[in-house]
Amino acid sequence: MKKLISVLLLLAFFSVLGAGASAQEGGILIGTNFGGDPTTINPLLTNNTVDLSLTEFLFPSIYNIDPETRAPMKGGRNDQDNGLALDWTLSEDGLTYTFTLRDDVTWNDGTPVTAHDYQFTFEALASGETSSPRGSVLQSVESVEAIDDSTLVVNLKLASCRALDELDDFGILPKHHIEPLIAGDFAEMDNLEYNKNPDVTSGVFNFGALVADEQTSMIRNENHWMSVSPEGYILRNVPDQLVGIEQFLAGEVNSVGTAGSASVPAVRMQEFRDRAEAGEFQVYEYVDDGLTFVGFNLADRSNPINGLDEDGNPADQGKHHFFGDIRVRQAIAQAVNYADIIEGAAEGEGVQVNSFGTPALWGYDASIEPWQYNPEAAVALLAEAGFVDHDEDPDTPLVATEDALYAEAGAEFAFELLTNSGNLVREAAGTVIQDQLGQIGIAVDFQTIEFGPLVTFLLGQDFDAIMIGFTNLAQDTDARNVFTPVGDTVGGGFNFVSYRNDRVTALYDEALSLPGCDLSERQALYHEISQILHDELPWWWLFAPFSMYAESNAVQNWMPYAETRYANMANLAISP
Amino acid sequence: MIKFIIRRLVQSIPTFFGITLLSYLLLWLAPGSVVERLYLAPNIKAETRARLAAQLGIDDPFHIQYLRWLAGDDWLRWDNDGDGIADASFTPLAPLDEDGDGLPEPPGDNYGILRGDFGRSFVKKQPVLEVFLANLPATLELGIAAILTSLAIGIPVGVLSAVTRGRLFDNVSRVMAVIFDAVPNFYLAYILIFIFAVQLDLVPIGGRCVPNLYGVCPPFHVRLSYLILPTFVFAAGFIALFSRYVRTSTLEVLSQDYIRTAHAKGLSPQVVNFRHAMRNAMMPVATLLGPIITNVWAGAIVIETVFAWPGLGRIAFTSAIQQDYPVVMGIVIFASLGTILGFLLSDILYVMIDPRIRIH
Numbered sequence: 059m060k061k062l063i064s065v066l067l068l069l070a071f072f073s074v075l076g077a078g079a080s081a082q083e084g085g086i087l088i089g090t091n092f093g094g095d096p097t098t099i100n101p102l103l104t105n106n107t108v109d110l111s112l113t114e115f116l117f118p119s120i121y122n123i124d125p126e127t128r129a130p131m132k133g134g135r136n137d138q139d140n141g142l143a144l145d146w147t148l149s150e151d152g153l154t155y156t157f158t159l160r161d162d163v164t165w166n167d168g169t170p171v172t173a174h175d176y177q178f179t180f181e182a183l184a185s186g187e188t189s190s191p192r193g194s195v196l197q198s199v200e201s202v203e204a205i206d207d208s209t210l211v212v213n214l215k216l217a218s219c220r221a222l223d224e225l226d227d228f229g230i231l232p233k234h235h236i237e238p239l240i241a242g243d244f245a246e247m248d249n250l251e252y253n254k255n256p257d258v259t260s261g262v263f264n265f266g267a268l269v270a271d272e273q274t275s276m277i278r279n280e281n282h283w284m285s286v287s288p289e290g291y292i293l294r295n296v297p298d299q300l301v302g303i304e305q306f307l308a309g310e311v312n313s314v315g316t317a318g319s320a321s322v323p324a325v326r327m328q329e330f331r332d333r334a335e336a337g338e339f340q341v342y343e344y345v346d347d348g349l350t351f352v353g354f355n356l357a358d359r360s361n362p363i364n365g366l367d368e369d370g371n372p373a374d375q376g377k378h379h380f381f382g383d384i385r386v387r388q389a390i391a392q393a394v395n396y397a398d399i400i401e402g403a404a405e406g407e408g409v410q411v412n413s414f415g416t417p418a419l420w421g422y423d424a425s426i427e428p429w430q431y432n433p434e435a436a437v438a439l440l441a442e443a444g445f446v447d448h449d450e451d452p453d454t455p456l457v458a459t460e461d462a463l464y465a466e467a468g469a470e471f472a473f474e475l476l477t478n479s480g481n482l483v484r485e486a487a488g489t490v491i492q493d494q495l496g497q498i499g500i501a502v503d504f505q506t507i508e509f510g511p512l513v514t515f516l517l518g519q520d521f522d523a524i525m526i527g528f529t530n531l532a533q534d535t536d537a538r539n540v541f542t543p544v545g546d547t548v549g550g551g552f553n554f555v556s557y558r559n560d561r562v563t564a565l566y567d568e569a570l571s572l573p574g575c576d577l578s579e580r581q582a583l584y585h586e587i588s589q590i591l592h593d594e595l596p597w598w599w600l601f602a603p604f605s606m607y608a609e610s611n612a613v614q615n616w617m618p619y620a621e622t623r624y625a626n627m628a629n630l631a632i633s634p
Numbered sequence: 635m636i637k638f639i640i641r642r643l644v645q646s647i648p649t650f651f652g653i654t655l656l657s658y659l660l661l662w663l664a665p666g667s668v669v670e671r672l673y674l675a676p677n678i679k680a681e682t683r684a685r686l687a688a689q690l691g692i693d694d695p696f697h698i699q700y701l702r703w704l705a706g707d708d709w710l711r712w713d714n715d716g717d718g719i720a721d722a723s724f725t726p727l728a729p730l731d732e733d734g735d736g737l738p739e740p741p742g743d744n745y746g747i748l749r750g751d752f753g754r755s756f757v758k759k760q761p762v763l764e765v766f767l768a769n770l771p772a773t774l775e776l777g778i779a780a781i782l783t784s785l786a787i788g789i790p791v792g793v794l795s796a797v798t799r800g801r802l803f804d805n806v807s808r809v810m811a812v813i814f815d816a817v818p819n820f821y822l823a824y825i826l827i828f829i830f831a832v833q834l835d836l837v838p839i840g841g842r843c844v845p846n847l848y849g850v851c852p853p854f855h856v857r858l859s860y861l862i863l864p865t866f867v868f869a870a871g872f873i874a875l876f877s878r879y880v881r882t883s884t885l886e887v888l889s890q891d892y893i894r895t896a897h898a899k900g901l902s903p904q905v906v907n908f909r910h911a912m913r914n915a916m917m918p919v920a921t922l923l924g925p926i927i928t929n930v931w932a933g934a935i936v937i938e939t940v941f942a943w944p945g946l947g948r949i950a951f952t953s954a955i956q957q958d959y960p961v962v963m964g965i966v967i968f969a970s971l972g973t974i975l976g977f978l979l980s981d982i983l984y985v986m987i988d989p990r991i992r993i994h
Contacts, residue, residue, distance in 0.1 A: 086847065094952050097672075097757050105673060189689055189759075191673045193682040243718070245740075254760060267849025270768035271944030275847045290847040296840060296942045297952070300824070304832050305839045510666025510957065513674060528676065540676050550680025 085289035085632050087613065087624075088311045090302040092321060095295060096274055099265065100253040101229025102179055105191045111293060111316035114138045115276060115627070116261040117229030118163060118171055120210075121146070125625035128420070129577075130222055135284060137627035138317060140261050142171065142230070152217030152573055155225070157210040162283055165232045165260045173204035178233035185244040195224035219575035220536050232258045262286045262627060271295055286628045299323065306339075312610045312632065317623045320346075320605035324407040324483060327606050339610050344620035346605040347418040348529030349411050350404075350484065352475070352491070352598040354381035355521055357556035362519035365546025365556055372543060375556050379458075379465040380473055381523070387595040389439035391429040394494045400601050403486035408601040413588035414537055416602035418620055420577070421535025421584035426592050428599065437498050445471050447499055456499035472501035473522040476515060479506040484525050487600065491525075516554050524554075525600075535584045538566045541596065557596035562587055635985070639978065646974045650967075654747075657966045658703065661959050662696050668756045668957045688733075690756055692959070698727060703963060706749060707742030747967065753960035757953070762964040765949060772842055773945030776937070777930040779865040784872030784926075789919065791873070792880025793912050796888060797903070807877060814874035819933060823867045823940040830863060837862050840942035864941040868933055872926055879918035887914045920983035927976030931969045 093108040101113040115138065122141030124131040133144045142159040149156075163171040180202040183190050198218035203211045214221050235258040240246040252258075256265045262282050266275030275292045278285075294311055296302035303326065306314045315321030322330050322341070334341040357363075358376025367373045380386050396410045412428040415421055440446075444462030447454075455472050458465035465471075475491065477484040485506055492502040507515075515521045539545035542563040545553035569583040592599070607618050614631040624630065669687045687693045691702060702710070710728035711720040720741040723730045730738045745751035752762035795804045814822075831839040837859050838844075843851035851857060887893060888911055896906045934947025942948075946965060953961035 095758065098759055103759075105678075186685065189686055191678050191682055191686065193679060193685075194677050197679075248759060266847045267845070269845045269849045269851070269944070270765070271772075271942075271948055272842060272851075273845055273849070275845070275849060277847050292847065294841070294942075295944070297939045297948060298840075298942065301827065301840045301940060301942060304827065308832060308835065308839055310839060510664055510671065512666075513670045514665035517670070537676065539679070545676075547680050550683055552676045552680075 085287075085634075087288045087291045087313075087630065087632050089291070089293050089313045089316050090296050090305060090311050090321070091274075091293040091316050092296060092299050092302055093316075093319075094297070095268065095271060098253045099256050099268075099274075100231070100247070100250070102182055102190045102192065102231060103188060103248065103253065104229075107316060107319045108293070111319075112265075112274060112276065113229050114140070114261075114317065115263045115291065116256060116259040116265055117231070118142050118175075118260050119229050120157065120159075120176060120226050123226070123622075125619035125622040128418075128621070130226070135628075136622065136625050137262055137284060137286065138622055138624055140284070141226075142176075148575070152571075152575070153214045155212040155214070155222065157212070159208045159210060160283075161208045163260060164281070165235070165258050166264055166279055166281065167235070167258050169232065169234050169258075170207060171230065171232075171260050172207035173210035174207070175230050175233045176210055177202045177204040178237065179228065179231045182231070182244045182247055183228065187243075187245040188247045190228070192228045195221075195227055198224060217571045217573065219570050219572055219580060222575075230260075232260070263291055266290060266292075284628055286630070288627065288630050288632050291627075306608060306610070309610065309612075312613050313623070314608040315623075320607050320623075322606040322608050324405040324603065327405065327407050327604065330606060330608055334608070337611075339608055340613070340616060341609070342607040342618040342623075344605055345409060345416055345418050346529065346603045347416055347621060348527055349414075349416050349602045350408075350487070350525065350527040350600045352523050352525045352600065353516075353521075353555045354378070354387055354523050354596065354598065355519060355555055356381055356596060357519065359520055359522065362548045364548055364551075365543030365553065365558060372558065377464040378522070379462075379469065380471065382464040383443050383462070384594055385439045385443040386445070387598070388429075388593075389436040389443065389498075390495065390500070391595055391598055392432040392439070393436035393498050393500070394491055395431040396428070396601070397431075398490050398494070399487045403490055404483050404601060404603060407604040409604070411599045411602050413592040413599055414541070414597070415535055415588070418602070419535055421581060421588070423585040423588040425585075426589055428592075433494075433498055440471075440498070440500075445499075452497070452499070454499075455501040470501065471499065472503065474503045474505065475523045475525060476505050476507055476512055476521055477525040478509045478512045480509075481527075483603075484527070488525055517549055517551070519548050519554050519556065523598075535580075536566060536570055538563075538570070541587075541591065542566055555596045557594075559590060559594065562590055565590075635982070639982075642978055642981070643974075650970055650974070653966065653970045654704070654963065655700070658700050658959070658963060659696070661957070661962060662699065664957060666957060667692050668959075671956055672757065692756075699959075701727070702742070702744055702746065703753060703960070704746050704748060706744045706746030706751060708745060709742070711739055711741050713741040747963075752964045752967075755953070755958055755961045757956050757958045758961070762960045765961060766946065766964060766968065769944055769946045769949050772943055773930075773934050773938070773947060775842075776861070776864055776868060776943060776945060777927075777934065779861055780868035780872065780930065780933075781926065783865055784869040784876055785919070787869070788873040788876025789880050789912070789916075792877040793884050793907060793915065795877060795881040796884035796915075797907050799885065804881075808881075811874040811877050814870040815878075817870075819867050819871060820936050820940050822870060823863070823937065826863050826867060827940075840940075842942075842944055864937050864943055867941075868930075868937050871933070872929075875922060875926075876919060879922060880912075880915055883918050884911055884915040887911045890914075917984070917988060920980055922980075923983060924973075924977035924980035927979070928969070928973045931972055 091108050093106060096109045096112055098104055098109060099112050101117040104110055104113050118140045121143035122131040122134050122136040122139040125136050143157045144160055146155055146157040159173055165171060182188055183192060184196060198214050198221040200213045200215045205211055239250055254268055259265055262279055262284050263276035264279045266277045268274045273292050273294045275290055277290045293316055303314055305311050330341050355378050357378060363373055363375055365373060400408050410428045412426040417424055444459045445456040446459055448457045455470040458467055458469045460467050475488060477488050488504045492504040495502050516524055539552045541553060541557050543558050545551040546556050565583050565587045569580045572580055607623050609616050612633045615629045617626045619625055669683050673683050711723040714721050720730060720738045732739050754761055755765055758765055791807050795807045798804045827839055830836050842860050843857040845851045893911055896910050934945055935951045938945045938947040939951050950965045
C-alpha cells in the first residue's frame with residue numbers, strides 16, 4: 059500500500075512538472091512587458107509605452123504615420139495607428155487645418171466614428187480638468203470644430219508647424235459612450251471604470267481583460283475595416299527583464315518587449331544577433347530615437363533662477379565657474395575617447411551623435427562632424443581658458459589662473475558628475491569619463507544616485523554636470539523647451555542647463571512659424587541650429603543606442619520598422 | 635486569554651500610528667515625486683506637471699497630506715448645496731480659495747484611512763483596496779505555501795539531525811542550512827530558474843498561471859507547477875532557520891530524564907523522537923513564527939519580482955519606486971498589522987505548546 063501511494067505521489071509530482079511546459083494555443087501573439095500594468099487604457103490619459111502599446115491597437119487616431127518615413131500620411135494604413143484622415147489642407151494664413159476623415163469606421167458597438175468624437179476628446183483635454191499630460195497641443199490649437207461627421211476644422215492660435223504633429227498626440231474617445239458617463243464633468247474622466255476596461259473601442263482589437271500584474275489581453279475585432287489575422291494579443295507583465303528574456307528564449311512568449319519598446323539589452327544584442335543568424339528567431343535593429351548626453355550647468359548653481367524675469371526679459375543667472383566658458387566645454391568634448399564609451403560602456407551598440415537628436419529624426423544633420431578625441435587640443439584649450447598644471451604632478455587637478463573667466467584663481471578643476479543608479483551603460487560611461495578627464499587634470503566626482511533625487515537636482519538646476527538620456531523624442535525636431543529661455547524655469551523646465559543663444563531662439567521661432575511648413579526649408583533651419591548646438595555644447599553629445607526587436611519564428615510575415623513593431627499586424631500569422 | 639489579546643491589541647494602537655507617521659514622513663522626504671517619474675519629458679510642460687501634482691495633492695504641506703490620508707479631506711472643504719463646488723472650509727488648514735485664483739477649490743472627497751478609505755493609487759488610478767484585493771490572494775498563496783513547506787521540511791530535518799548528531803545526515807543538513815541561509819534568495823532564484831526552467835524545462839520560468847485571452851487562469855491544480863520554484867526559494871531560508879533551531883532544542887530535550895525514561899520503557903525510537911521529543915522541541919518554532927510572517931512580506935518583494943508573481947510584494951516594490959504614496963502606505967498598514975498579529979500568534983502558540991506558561 060505504501061509503495062502504491064509513493065508511486066501515485068511521484069506520478070502526481072511529475073504531472074505537475076509537465077504542466078509548466080504546455081504550449082500556447084495558435085494564433086495568439088504574446089509579448090512581454092517590463093513596465094508594469096497599464097496605468098490607464100484611456101487614450102487621452104496615457105503616458106507610457108505600456109499604455110500606448112494597448113491604446114494604439116484599440117483606438118483610432120486622427121491620421122496614420124508612415125512607418126517607414128515617420129511622416130504623417132494621408133490615407134494609407136498603419137495597423138498600429140488606425141488613422142482616420144484621408145486628406146487635409148492648411149489655409150494660406152497657416153491658421154486653419156481642414157481634415158477629411160474616413161466615413162466607414164465604426165466603434166465596436168456599431169456607432170460610426172466621426173469628427174465629433176475627435177472634437178469631444180479635444181474638449182476634454184482643453185478643459186484642463188483631466189489628468190491628461192498631453193497639453194502641448196493647447197499651445198498652438200485654439201479650437202476644434204466638427205463641421206459634419208467626416209469634416210474636422212482645427213483653428214490654430216498661431217501658425218505652428220508643430221501643430222500637425224501635436225494633433226496626433228492622443229487617441230480618439232467614443233463621445234456617445236463617454237459623454238453620458240461623465241455627465242458634463244470632464245473631471246470625472248479620471249474615475250471611469252472604462253479606463254481599466256474600455257468596452258467601446260474602434261481598433262483592430264477589442265479589449266480582452268486586465269489581470270493585475272499578470273497580463274493584459276486584446277481580442278481580434280472581427281468587424282473592423284482593417285481585419286487582422288491574430289486571434290488576440292497578450293502582453294505578459296514580467297517585472298524582471300532577465301526573466302522575460304529567458305521566457306522568450308524558452309518559447310513561452312513570442313517577443314521581447316511590447317509593440318512600443320524593443321527591450322533587448324545592449325549586453326545581449328550580439329548573442330541575439332548570432333542566434334538569429336542561426337535561425338533560432340528573428341531580430342530587427344535600428345537606431346533609437348533617444349540619446350545619452352551630459353548636461354553642463356552653464357549658470358551659477360549656487361543661485362538657480364529662471365532664464366526670464368517676470369517681464370520676460372533675460373535674467374542674470376551668473377555663470378558656472380567652469381562650464382560658463384565655452385572653451386572648457388569644448389576641451390572636455392575632446393578629452394574623452396568616444397570609442398571607449400561606445401565600445402566599452404554601451405557594448406558597441408550605439409552610434410556617436412553630433413548634436414541634439416539622433417539619425418532617426420528628420421531634423422538631424424548627419425553631415426556635422428562629431429567631436430573627436432584629441433587630448434592635446436583639449437589641454438591647449440584648457441590652458442587658453444586659464445586652467446593649468448601648476449605642479450607638473452599628473453595626479454593633482456589643474457588649477458585656475460587669473461585668466462580664467464569665471465573661476466577664482468587657484469581653484470582646482472574638480473566637478474561633480476551625476477547619473478542615475480541602475481543604468482549599467484551610464485555607470486560604465488561615467489567611469490570612462492572620470493578616468494579620461496582625470497588624465498588631463500580634471501577631477502570628476504562621479505556619483506550614481508537614485509532617479510528621484512537625480513530629477514530633483516536636474517530640474518532644480520542644482521548640479522555641475524548630469525549624464526542622462528532622453529528616449530522617444532518627439533518626431534518633430536522642435537526643441538524650444540530644451541534650448542531657449544522659455545524652458546529655463548527652475549523646478550520644472552527642460553532647459554535645465556540654462557542655455558541661451560538668441561540666434562538659436564530666433565531659428566526655432568522661424569522653423570516653427572514657417573509659412574507652408576515646407577519640410578526641407580525647416581530642415582535647413584534645424585541644421586543651422588544643430589551646428590550651433592554642436593559647437594557650443596550646452597549638452598555634451600555622446601551617443602544614440604541601437605535598439606533591437608526580437609520575435610520568435612512562430613510569428614510569420616513580420617515586417618517591423620523603427621519604432622513600429624507591428625505596422626502589418628493584419629498579415630501576421632502565429633503558428634502554434 | 636481574551637483579555638490578554640485585547641490588551642495586546644490596545645497596546646499596539648500607538649505603535650501602529652507611530653509607524654504610519656514615520657512611514658509617511660519618510661515618503662514625503664524622499665526627493666522627486668510620482669509626477670516627475672511618470673511625466674518627465676520635454677514635450678510635457680512644467681505647468682502641466684504642476685497641474686497634475688495639484689490634482690494629486692502632493693504639492694500640499696506634509697501635515698495636510700498626512701491628515702488627508704489619515705482622516706480624509708471631506709471635513710477640510712465641503713459642499714453644502716450639492717452643486718459640486720466647495721462653499722465652506724476649515725479655514726486654519728484649508729482656505730476655500732487656496733491658490734488665490736478667485737475660485738473655490740473643489741470639495742474634499744476622501745474619507746481617510748481611519749474611516750476605511752485607503753485612497754486611490756496615483757499610478758494605477760484605482761482604489762488602493764482594489765489593488766490589494768487583486769494581489770493579496772497571490773501573496774497569501776505563496777506565503778502559506780512557503781511557510782508550510784518550510785515547516786514540513788525544516789522540523790523533521792531538525793529532529794533527524796539531532797537524533798543522528800555527528801553522522802552524515804546531520805553534517806549534510808547543517809551545511810545545507812548554512813548555504814540556504816547565506817545565499818541571497820534572488821541569486822538562488824536565478825540559479826534555480828536557469829537549471830530547472832531554462833535548461834531542464836521542467837517548470838515555468840515565471841508568473842502564476844497563463845490566463846487565456848479573457849483573463850481566466852486554469853484551476854489551482856493545473857497551475858501548481860508555477861508555485862514550485864518560488865515556494866522553494868521563499869522557503870529555503872525558513873527551512874534553514876527551522877532546522878537549526880529545532881535541532882538545537884531537540885538536542886536539549888533528548889538529554890532530559892523523561893526521554894531516557896521513555897527509551898527505558900521500551901518505546902520505539904520513532905515514538906520517542908517524534909511524539910515525545912518533537913512536541914517539546916517546538917518552542918523555538920512558535921517563537922519564530924511571528925518574525926517569519928513579517929519576513930514573508932519582506933521576502934515577497936524580491937521573490938515576487940524575480941518570478942513575476944502578481945502579489946503584494948511586487949506592488950510594494952513598484953509603488954515605492956514610483957512614489958505611489960497611497961499604495962505604499964496601504965502596504966505599510968497591512969505589513970504592520972501582519973507583524974503585530976504575527977507576534978500575537980507567537981505568544982498564543984507558546985501557551986498552546988507549553989501549558990506551563992500562563993498569561994497574566
